[in-house]
Structures are given as C-alpha cells and as structure tokens.
Amino acid sequence: MSIQRGDVLEALKVVALPNTGNNIVEGGAVKNVVTTDNSITVTAMVTSPVLHVKKAVEDGIKKALAEKFPNVAVQVTMSVEIAKPTIAPVEEVILPNIKNIVAIASGKGGVGKSTVTANIAVQMAKMGFKVGLVDADIYGPSMPIMFDVEKERPLGKTVNGKQMMLPVENYGVKMLSIGFFTTPDQAVAWRGSMATKALKQLIFDAEWGELDFLLIDLPPGTGDIHLTLVQSIPVTAAVIVSTPQTIALADARKGAGLFKMDSIDVPVLGFVENMAYFTPAELPDNKYYIFGQDGAKNLAADMGLPVLGEIPLVQSIREAGDIGRPASLQDGTPESEAFYKLTQNIVEETIARNNNLPPTTKVEMSNTAGCTAH
Ligand SMILES: Nc1ncnc2c1ncn2[C@@H]1O[C@H](COP(=O)(O)OP(=O)(O)OP(=O)(O)O)[C@@H](O)[C@H]1O
Ligand SMILES: [Mg+2]
Numbered sequence: 001m002s003i004q005r006g007d008v009l010e011a012l013k014v015v016a017l018p019n020t021g022n023n024i025v026e027g028g029a030v031k032n033v034v035t036t037d038n039s040i041t042v043t044a045m046v047t048s049p050v051l052h053v054k055k056a057v058e059d060g061i062k063k064a065l066a067e068k069f070p071n072v073a074v075q076v077t078m079s080v081e082i083a084k085p086t087i088a089p090v091e092e093v094i095l096p097n098i099k100n101i102v103a104i105a106s107g108k109g110g111v112g113k114s115t116v117t118a119n120i121a122v123q124m125a126k127m128g129f130k131v132g133l134v135d136a137d138i139y140g141p142s143m144p145i146m147f148d149v150e151k152e153r154p155l156g157k158t159v160n161g162k163q164m165m166l167p168v169e170n171y172g173v174k175m176l177s178i179g180f181f182t183t184p185d186q187a188v189a190w191r192g193s194m195a196t197k198a199l200k201q202l203i204f205d206a207e208w209g210e211l212d213f214l215l216i217d218l219p220p221g222t223g224d225i226h227l228t229l230v231q232s233i234p235v236t237a238a239v240i241v242s243t244p245q246t247i248a249l250a251d252a253r254k255g256a257g258l259f260k261m262d263s264i265d266v267p268v269l270g271f272v273e274n275m276a277y278f279t280p281a282e283l284p285d286n287k288y289y290i291f292g293q294d295g296a297k298n299l300a301a302d303m304g305l306p307v308l309g310e311i312p313l314v315q316s317i318r319e320a321g322d323i324g325r326p327a328s329l330q331d332g333t334p335e336s337e338a339f340y341k342l343t344q345n346i347v348e349e350t351i352a353r354n355n356n357l358p359p360t361t362k363v364e365m366s367n368t369a370g371c372t373a374h
Contacts (some may be wrong), residue, residue, distance in 0.1 A: 003035040003069060011068040012042070015060035018053045025259040029057060031079075039073040040065055040093025042152040047081055048348060054078050094362065095203075095245070098211045100236040100350050103229060103266070104261070109220030112274035113241045114142040115321050116215040116311065116342075122328040123343035125172030129212040132167060134202050135177030136229065137219040142177040147171065150322025153180055157207050164207040171329060174211075176202045196228035200209075203233060213350075220251075222258040230264050237353050239308065239346060241272045244295035252296075256303060267359055269307040269349040271296045272342060275313035284334060308349065309342025311335070 009025050017027035024030055024044060032043040042061055046054050058078050065074045095101070095220035104117045117133065124131045135143035147170045154165040154176060167174035178198055208214065216235070219225055229235060238259040242252035252271065259266040273296035277287040290313070300307045311317070317335050320327040328339045 002037050003040060003072065005035055006031050007068070008033050008035060008040055008042070008204070011064050012061060014064050015057065017046075018048065018056055024057060024060070029126060029152075032191075036303070038071075039075070040069065041075045041077070043077045043079070045079045045081055054080055062310055094233055095208075095214075098208060098214045100212065100348065100354070101214045101216065101233055101237045102269075103216040103218055103235050103259075103348065104219045104240055104241060105226065105255045106220055106241045106248075107222070107255030108242070108248045111220075111241050111243045111248050111252075112311070114217050114221070115317060116148060116241050116272055116274055116339075117145040117215055118143065118321065118326045119317075119319060119328040119339040120343050120346060121173045121175075121215050122171050122326045123339050124213055124215075124347070126328070127343065127347070129208055129347075132208050132211045133173050133175040134199075134212040134214065134216045135179060136199050136202070136216050136225055138178045138198055138225065139176045139219065141179030141182075141215060143175055143177045144168075145324055146326060147173065147175060147319050149175070150324075152178065153176075154206075161204075164205055165202075166207050171326070176206055178202065191262060196224055199225055199228055200232055210267065222254060226258060230259075230266060231362065234362050235266045236258075236360060237267045237269045237350055239269050239272060241274050242296050242299070242321050243291045244273055244293060245276045245291040246295065248291075249299050251294045253299060253303070256305070267353050267357055268275070268303075268305055270308040270311050270352065271300045272311065273297070273307055274311045276310040278313045279334070306345070306349070308345040309338060311338050311342065 009030065012030055013025050015024045017024045017029050020027050029046055030042065031045050034041040043059055044061060046057055048054070058076050061076050064076055065072070103122070104113050106113045114137070114196050119134045121131050133143060135141045146154070146157045149168050149170050152168045154168055157164050157166050164360065165176060167176045168180065169175070216229065218229070240252050240256045242248045256268045259268050275291055276296070277289050279287055297307055312335060313333055316333070317327045327333065327335045330336050
C-alpha cells in the first residue's frame with residue numbers, strides 16, 4: 001500500500017521550527033511531499049541563514065520519518081530563503097535609508113578587522129543585501145586596496161542643493177574611504193578634530209541610497225573616531241575581532257567594553273576569532289593553533305557573548321586582500337565558507353537584536369575626555 005501524504009505531514013508535526021514556537025508543517029516550512037510505495041521525498045525551506053537551524057530541521061524530518069515509516073527511503077531537500085531585516089530604520093531623521101549600521105572594532109591593531117570587514121561585506125552582497133562600507137581608519141585606510149579601487153575617486157552629485165559624494169562600488173559593495181582623497185605616499189597628519197570631521201563627511205555627505213547594512217571598519221583602539229561615531233549616528237551593533245592571543249584578547253575585552261558602557265550602550269553581537277588556527281594550503285586538514293586555542297571562546301563566554309565565527313590564518317586570505325579580490329568572492333573554499341558562516345551569524349544576530357532591543361540612540365556626551373571602557 002502506498003504511503004499517504006497526509007500521514008507524512010502528520011508525522012512531520014513533531015518537528016519544531018526553531019525560534020517560532022510552531023512545528024514545521026504549521027509554520028509553513030514544508031514545501032512539498034512526494035510519496036511512492038517505498039519512498040518519501042520532502043522539500044523544506046527555512047528562513048534563518050544560520051546553519052544549525054537548517055540542520056536541526058533536516059535531522060528532525062529524517063528522525064520523525066524513520067520512526068513512523070521504518071524501511072522507507074527518505075530523501076530531504078533543504079533550502080534557505082534569507083529573511084531580510086524587517087525592522088524600521090534605526091532612526092527617522094538620521095540616515096533614514098540605512099537599516100542597520102554595524103561597527104567592526106578590535107582594540108588591538110593588525111588583528112584583521114579590515115580583512116574581516118571586507119569579506120563580510122562581499123558575503124552580504126552575495127546574499128542579496130544592499131551593503132555599504134565606510135573605511136573609518138582615517139590615518140591608515142585599507143579598503144581601496146582591498147577592493148581594488150585605489151585609483152577611483154567618488155563622483156559628486158548635487159542633492160537638494162547640497163554637494164554629495166557618490167560611493168565607489170565594486171563587488172556589489174558601495175564604499176567610501178579617506179584613501180580616495182589622498183595619494184599613496186601622502187600621510188594624513190590631522191589633529192583628532194579634523195579626522196572626526198572627515199569621518200562624519202564620509203557618512204553624512206554621501207548619497208548611499210537604500211542600504212540593508214552599512215559596515216564601519218574602525219581603526220584600532222578606543223579613541224576619538226570611536227566616540228565620534230557613537231555620538232554622530234545610532235550604531236545598531238558592534239562586532240569585535242580578535243586573534244586568540246592573550247594580548248589581543250585583553251584589548252578585545254576593552255574594545256567590547258567601550259560599546260557596552262552605560263553611556264554608550266551599543267549592543268555587541270559577539271566576537272570573531274581571526275587567525276584562529278594556521279592551515280597550510282598543501283595540508284588543508286591540519287590545524288596549528290599558533291596564537292593559542294579557545295581564547296576568544298573563553299572571553300566570549302566570560303562576557304556572555306557568542307563567538308560569531310572562526311577564520312583560519314591562511315596565505316590566500318592575505319594574498320586576496322593584497323590584490324584587491326577578497327577571499328569571499330570565491331565559492332567553496334574553506335576560507336570562503338568560514339566567512340559565509342560568520343556573515344550568516346552576524347545577519348541572524350542583528351535581526352535578533354532588532355527584535356529584542358530598542359533602536360540605539362545617538363550618544364550625547366558633553367565631555368568625553370573622562371570615558372573609560374571596562
Ligand atoms: N585570516 C587571515 N589569514 C591570513 N592573513 C590575514 C588574515 N586576517 C588578516 N590577515 C592579514 O593580516 C594583516 C592585517 O590585517 P588587517 O589590515 O585586516 O588588520 P586590521 O585589524 O584592520 O589592522 P589595523 O589595526 O591596522 O587597521 C594583513 O596583511 C592581512 O592581509
Ligand atoms: Mg584596518
């Protein structure tokens with residue numbers, strides 16, 4: 001006797017749809033069920049980009065059907081349709097066309113903030129999001145090189161009588177950097193006030209259009225630029241990059257601490273462990289924990305935050321950055337997969353943040369000189 005479709009759907013009702021309080025049938029995740037005498041094929045779709053959600057649903061379907069229909073061949077096809085952020089713009093008046101502003105910070109210099117930011121931006125664009133990127137490292141901009149646009153200059157456009165910059169675009173990412181306004185051998189020797197003014201211009205005097213995410217690649221430390229940023233715009237969330245090294249982790253704690261300060265109160269989505277382990281190209285399965293192991297995990301656990309992703313130290317990531325083609329442009333490599341998972345988690349955590357917390361407000365600080373991050 002052939003297997004009834006209705007019986008299959010009934011059996012699938014025991015499988016929960018994560019984060020919804022519903023089962024996969026009533027939650028609309030089961031898209032198709034095809035049965036024969038001895039086989040069942042289920043097509044299911046989830047809207048979460050996080051891998052473990054997809055896996056949980058897939059495993060749940062297999063388990064439920066194996067129990068109800070032993071000795072029947074079960075095939076499950078899963079797809080993921082990424083839900084775009086449904087929240088309202090972060091603030092009505094300030095940058096109304098930008099849904100989420102995510103700052104990438106570190107504490108310590110040289111841990112890979114810019115590399116990680118460039119790759120997140122490319123992954124987001126590949127996922128179908130509208131992405132902008134501000135290189136806030138006024139004294140040491142790196143984005144023009146990482147996106148192979150160092151010879152480009154932003155065009156001007158008059159909007160409502162005001163002269164605005166049009167961001168430079170490559171790989172689906174719109175970008176502005178102070179590097180577009182200097183020559184390669186020209187050092188920017190500005191006082192803090194000039195640097196912060198330049199940063200504000202990059203953000204406000206630009207025609208970004210509609211954006212799902214504006215990523216901000218911050219300089220190291222917790223200085224003027226960081227304070228200007230949180231004072232000027234409502235930053236939706238921050239992501240902290242660290243290597244597993246003790247000295248980097250100590251600074252990462254301070255970096256996270258700055259955003260978590262009561263007077264600033266920008267939610268920190270979590271940590272990125274960059275250069276988590278070294279993998280030589282010729283031995284892709286070997287992992288060498290040259291900067292130590294589990295440091296970011298322990299720090300994250302201590303601060304009650306998740307590790308959003310682990311990025312290996314591989315030569316191709318450095319080379320890709322140097323030639324201006326971020327590693328994430330390639331599909332299917334281990335490094336591209338690592339950046340993909342990281343980006344999924346950032347998108348997911350941003351959506352969760354917007355669902356659970358009120359929008360960030362701009363920080364009003366009369367005297368920032370006395371701020372200390374713990
Ligand atoms: N996962 C990685 N594997 C290999 N090389 C990496 C990795 N991440 C970063 N790098 C390399 O490390 C160097 C520093 O990276 P990057 O410039 O991104 O760091 P940063 O934190 O932005 O530095 P700064 O504090 O100066 O802004 C670069 O040469 C980059 O190519
Ligand atoms: Mg940098």
